[in-house]
Amino acid sequence: MSPLVNECIRVATRPTGIPAPGHFRMDTAAVPPLEQGQILVQNQWLSVEPAMRGWLADANNYASVAVGDVMRSLCVGVVVQSRAKGFNEGECLMGWFGWQKYAAVQPAAVVQKITATDLPPSLYLGVLGLNGVTAATALDKLGQPQQGETVVVSTAAGGVGSCVGQLAKALGCRSVGLTSTPEKVQACQTRFGYDHAINYKTQDIGRALKEACPNGVDVYFDNTAGPISDAVLPHLAIGARVIVCGTASIANWDPPPSGLRVERILLTRRARMQGFILFDHMDTYPSYVRQLEDMVRTNQLAYSEHITDGLDTAMGAIQELYRGENLGKRLIRL
Amino acid sequence: MSPLVNECIRVATRPTGIPAPGHFRMDTAAVPPLEQGQILVQNQWLSVEPAMRGWLADANNYASVAVGDVMRSLCVGVVVQSRAKGFNEGECLMGWFGWQKYAAVQPAAVVQKITATDLPPSLYLGVLGLNGVTAATALDKLGQPQQGETVVVSTAAGGVGSCVGQLAKALGCRSVGLTSTPEKVQACQTRFGYDHAINYKTQDIGRALKEACPNGVDVYFDNTAGPISDAVLPHLAIGARVIVCGTASIANWDPPPSGLRVERILLTRRARMQGFILFDHMDTYPSYVRQLEDMVRTNQLAYSEHITDGLDTAMGAIQELYRGENLGKRLIRL
Numbered sequence: 001m002s003p004l005v006n007e008c009i010r011v012a013t014r015p016t017g018i019p020a021p022g023h024f025r026m027d028t029a030a031v032p033p034l035e036q037g038q039i040l041v042q043n044q045w046l047s048v049e050p051a052m053r054g055w056l057a058d059a060n061n062y063a064s065v066a067v068g069d070v071m072r073s074l075c076v077g078v079v080v081q082s083r084a085k086g087f088n089e090g091e092c093l094m095g096w097f098g099w100q101k102y103a104a105v106q107p108a109a110v111v112q113k114i115t116a117t118d119l120p121p122s123l124y125l126g127v128l129g130l131n132g133v134t135a136a137t138a139l140d141k142l143g144q145p146q147q148g149e150t151v152v153v154s155t156a157a158g159g160v161g162s163c164v165g166q167l168a169k170a171l172g173c174r175s176v177g178l179t180s181t182p183e184k185v186q187a188c189q190t191r192f193g194y195d196h197a198i199n200y201k202t203q204d205i206g207r208a209l210k211e212a213c214p215n216g217v218d219v220y221f222d223n224t225a226g227p228i229s230d231a232v233l234p235h236l237a238i239g240a241r242v243i244v245c246g247t248a249s250i251a252n253w254d255p256p257p258s259g260l261r262v263e264r265i266l267l268t269r270r271a272r273m274q275g276f277i278l279f280d281h282m283d284t285y286p287s288y289v290r291q292l293e294d295m296v297r298t299n300q301l302a303y304s305e306h307i308t309d310g311l312d313t314a315m316g317a318i319q320e321l322y323r324g325e326n327l328g329k330r331l332i333r334l
Numbered sequence: 335m336s337p338l339v340n341e342c343i344r345v346a347t348r349p350t351g352i353p354a355p356g357h358f359r360m361d362t363a364a365v366p367p368l369e370q371g372q373i374l375v376q377n378q379w380l381s382v383e384p385a386m387r388g389w390l391a392d393a394n395n396y397a398s399v400a401v402g403d404v405m406r407s408l409c410v411g412v413v414v415q416s417r418a419k420g421f422n423e424g425e426c427l428m429g430w431f432g433w434q435k436y437a438a439v440q441p442a443a444v445v446q447k448i449t450a451t452d453l454p455p456s457l458y459l460g461v462l463g464l465n466g467v468t469a470a471t472a473l474d475k476l477g478q479p480q481q482g483e484t485v486v487v488s489t490a491a492g493g494v495g496s497c498v499g500q501l502a503k504a505l506g507c508r509s510v511g512l513t514s515t516p517e518k519v520q521a522c523q524t525r526f527g528y529d530h531a532i533n534y535k536t537q538d539i540g541r542a543l544k545e546a547c548p549n550g551v552d553v554y555f556d557n558t559a560g561p562i563s564d565a566v567l568p569h570l571a572i573g574a575r576v577i578v579c580g581t582a583s584i585a586n587w588d589p590p591p592s593g594l595r596v597e598r599i600l601l602t603r604r605a606r607m608q609g610f611i612l613f614d615h616m617d618t619y620p621s622y623v624r625q626l627e628d629m630v631r632t633n634q635l636a637y638s639e640h641i642t643d644g645l646d647t648a649m650g651a652i653q654e655l656y657r658g659e660n661l662g663k664r665l666i667r668l
Contacts (some may be wrong), residue, residue, distance in 0.1 A: 225597035263559035
C-alpha cells in the first residue's frame with residue numbers, strides 16, 4: 001500500500017483582528033508511520049469556532065496556537081489505524097485532530113468516542129459538541145435560570161445561542177433572542193422557539209427589549225459584547241446574571257475599545273457578570289452531552305448546520321462567522 | 335418640663351450629581367408626644383456615607399429619599415423615652431434615626447443595640463457599622479479571598495477600604511491599596527498595614543500595579559469605578575473576583591459614561607464582577623459585627639474617624655467625601 005498523503009492547514013501569520021484566508025497556508029506531506037501509543041484518525045468533519053480568533057491572537061490568550069502549527073480544531077473522524085490501547089479501527093471519535101485530512105494523535109486528544117448510531121456524527125461538533133455543551137454548562141452553572149425568569153441571548157440563531165434559547169425554554173423560562181437578519185429572526189421564531197426575536201440591525205433594541213422583557217432581564221447570555229450588550233445591560237433585573245461567553249461583535253481588542261460603564265448597573269441591580277470558557281469544565285462534559293442527546297432524540301433541540309465541502313473552504317470560514325454569514329453550526333466536510 | 339425642640343436636616347431639592355449644602359435645609363420643630371410602639375432617641379453621632387448620593391438620586395435607585403423628608407442616616411443615640419416593648423431609657427442604639435437631634439422611631443429602625451461598654455459607640459457607625467460590615471460581608475461572600483491571594487482595594491484609606499485591607503491581611507492575603515494623597519498613602523502603610531500603597535494621582539498606576547501584583551489581582555474591591563478600575567482590571571488573574579461596592583469617582587451617571595470594555599478581560603480571565611449592597615445581607619450583620627469587635631479588641635483593626643461638631647456640618651459633608659477630603663470615617667457629633 002502506498003503511504004497515505006496528508007493535507008493540512010497551517011497558521012502562516014498571526015492575525016491582529018479577525019483571521020482571514022491569508023493568515024493560513026495549505027501543506028501536503030506523507031503521513032509518517034504511526035508511533036506506539038498513537039491513533040491515526042481520518043477526519044470526516046472539521047469545526048469552525050468563533051473562539052478560533054482568540055486561539056490565534058497572541059495577547060493574553062488562554063490557548064494560543066503557534067505560527068507554523070496545524071490549525072487547532074475539534075473534528076469528527078474514524079480510526080484507520082491504532083497503536084493505542086482502548087482504540088480500534090473503525091471507531092468514530094470526536095477530538096482535537098486539527099484542520100487536516102489525517103491526524104496522528106495521542107489518546108489525550110480524544111474528547112469522546114461517538115457510540116450512538118442513531119444520531120448524525122456531525123452533531124458532536126455542534127449541538128452535541130462544543131456549542132451545545134458550552135450553552136448547557138454556562139447556562140446551568142453561571143446563569144442558574146429559574147422557571148419563569150427571562151433569558152436574553154445574543155447571536156440567538158447561532159450554534160451556541162440557538163441551544164441556549166431552547167435550553168431556557170425547556171427550563172420554563174421566557175426566551176428572547178437578539179440576531180441580525182430577517183432569516184435569523186425567522187429561524188429564532190420557528191425553529192428555536194424563542195418567545196421574542198429582535199433584529200438588532202433594524203429594530204430599536206432598547207424599546208424592543210423593554211416590550212419583550214417587562215420584568216427585566218434575569219439572565220443575559222452574551223456571545224457578542226459591544227453595542228448589543230450596552231443595549232441589554234440597562235435592562236438587567238435585580239440579581240441578574242450575565243454570562244460573557246463570546247465577544248463576536250468586537251473585531252479588535254488592541255487598543256482596548258470603550259463602551260458603556262457597567263459598574264453602576266451591576267451595583268444597583270446586584271448583578272453578576274462572569275466570563276465562561278468551556279475548557280475549565282471538561283469534567284462535566286459527558287453529562288451535559290447525555291442531556292443534549294436526549295433532547296435531540298425527543299425533538300426538543302432543533303439545530304442548523306452550515307456545511308461546505310473541502311479542506312480549503314476552512315481558511316475563510318472564521319471570517320465568515322464574524323461577518324454573520326452563517327446560519328447555524330459552521331462545518332467543513334472532507 | 336417644656337417640650338423638646340428637634341432640629342433636623344431635610345432634603346430641599348434633588349441633586350443630579352454630588353449632593354451639596356444647597357440641596358438641604360435646616361428645620362426646627364417641637365418633638366410631638368411619643369406614640370405607642372415608638373422610641374424617642376437622642377442622637378449623639380450621625381453618619382455620612384458615599385451611598386447617600388445614590389439615595390438622593392432619582393434614577394433607578396434602590397433606596398430613594400423623598401424631597402421634604404429628613405435626610406436618611408445611620409446614627410448612634412440614647413433612648414430618652416420608650417413606648418416600645420424591649421427598649422428602655424438609657425440604652426444605646428444604632429439605627430436609621432436620620433440627620434436630626436431627636437428621632438421618634440419604630441423598633442424596625444433599630445439596626446442593633448450597643449451593649450459593649452469597652453468600645454466607643456461611634457465605632458458602630460464606622461469600623462463596627464456599615465463600613466466594617468460592608469467590607470467584611472462583601473469580601474467574604476463575593477470576594478472569597480484565599481490565603482496567599484492578592485487583594486487590591488480602591489479608596490484604600492477610606493472607611494470601607496481600610497477595613498477591607500486589614501481583613502485581607504488577617505486572612506493571609508497580600509493587600510494593595512489605591513489612594514489619592516501622600517497622607518493617605520502613609521496611613522495605608524502605617525495604620526492599615528497594606529503591603530503596597532499606590533497614589534493613583536501621582537504614580538503610573540499600571541506600572542505600580544504590575545510591580546505590586548506580580549501574579550495578578552485575585553480580588554479587586556472596587557469603591558470608585560472609573561479610570562481607577564480601568565487601570566486595575568487588565569491586571570486581573572485567572573478566576574479573579576471583582577466586588578463593585580461603590581462608584582465614588584463618577585460624579586454623574588446620566589448620561590451613562592463610557593469606559594474600558596470589560597468583556598474580553600472577564601472572558602479570558604474567567605473573572606466575575608458583581609455588585610454588592612449591604613441591605614441584601616442584613617441577616618448576617620450581627621455575626622460580622624462580632625468578628626469585627628474581636629479584631630478591634632485585639633488591635634487587629636485600626637480605624638480613623640473624621641469628626642465635625644454640630645448638625646449643620648452634615649450638609650456639606652457628602653460633597654467633602656467625594657472630593658476625597660476626609661481621612662477615615664466621616665462623622666457628625668451632636
